[in-house]
Amino acid sequence: DVKVTQSSRYLVKRTGEKVFLECVQDMDHENMFWYRQDPGLGLRLIYFSYDVKMKEKGDIPEGYSVSREKKERFSLILESASTNQTSMYLCASSSRQGGNQPQHFGDGTRLSIL
Amino acid sequence: RKEVEQDPGPFNVPEGATVAFNCTYSNSASQSFFWYRQDCRKEPKLLMSVYSSGNEDGRFTAQLNRASQYISLLIRDSKLSDSATYLCVVNSGGYQKVTFGTGTKLQVIP
Numbered sequence: 001d002v003k004v005t006q007s008s009r010y011l012v013k014r015t016g017e018k019v020f021l022e023c024v025q026d027m028d029h030e031n032m033f034w035y036r037q038d039p040g041l042g043l044r045l046i047y048f049s050y051d052v053k054m055k056e057k058g059d060i061p062e063g064y065s066v067s068r069e070k071k072e073r074f075s076l077i078l079e080s081a082s083t084n085q086t087s088m089y090l091c092a093s094s095s096r097q098g099g100n101q102p103q104h105f106g107d108g109t110r111l112s113i114l
Numbered sequence: 115r116k117e118v119e120q121d122p123g124p125f126n127v128p129e130g131a132t133v134a135f136n137c138t139y140s141n142s143a144s145q146s147f148f149w150y151r152q153d154c155r156k157e158p159k160l161l162m163s164v165y166s167s168g169n170e171d172g173r174f175t176a177q178l179n180r181a182s183q184y185i186s187l188l189i190r191d192s193k194l195s196d197s198a199t200y201l202c203v204v205n206s207g208g209y210q211k212v213t214f215g216t217g218t219k220l221q222v223i224p
Contacts, residue, residue, distance in 0.1 A: 035214075040216070041216070042201075042214050042215065042216035042217060043158070043201075043214040045211065048211060056211075058211075090157055090158070100145060100146030100205050102148050102160045102163060102203075103160075103203075103212065104160065105157040105158050105159070106157060107156075107157055108156070108157045
């Protein structure tokens with residue numbers, strides 16, 4: 001089974017802090033993704049990466065950056081946290097082998113910015 | 115028009131009923147389709163892929179209608195444990211970037 005592990009289930013930070021969310025997958029997947037999910041808005045893609053050191057902006061990249069130094073790890077960084085970044089953050093990974101493959105999600109991080 | 119649209123529901127159905135959800139998509143070039151299930155305050159979990167010829171997994175049947183650009187999910191003999199939000203997912207570009215629908219909520223009632 002695919003295992004995607006996010007570093008924290010719940011996190012509380014203050015406005016202006018730099019926040020790091022970590023995600024690790026154990027299936028040697030090429031693709032990794034960061035989403036946020038808010039009521040009524042569904043999942044929105046923040047950034048994705050299709051290879052080590054590669055990154056692409058998703059639909060809502062403003063206020064975020066990412067890092068992929070190793071294939072199994074994809075980090076999301078909130079440069080200066082703001083209250084409108086309070087949300088559920090979900091990391092996912094997928095394989096590029098054999099055509100379009102489904103994404104597998106971590107448990108999610110509920111982030112509150114005070 | 116949204117890339118992927120779903121009726122948010124809720125669909126309230128009695129145990130044992132058959133229920134069907136549709137999901138429409140706007141990009142005619144979309145090539146891969148999935149249904150996910152998401153329980154309250156949990157992560158989405160893959161329920162099934164949707165193949166061109168239609169596919170079945172136990173009580174669940176998924177179908178694709180390319181001409182009308184929608185996919186469907188049919189659940190037979192609904193169980194209380196089927197209560198969840200069902201997300202439709204459509205491939206929307208390269209590198210396996212996909213678009214998620216906002217989900218259809220199902221509540222199975224005893």
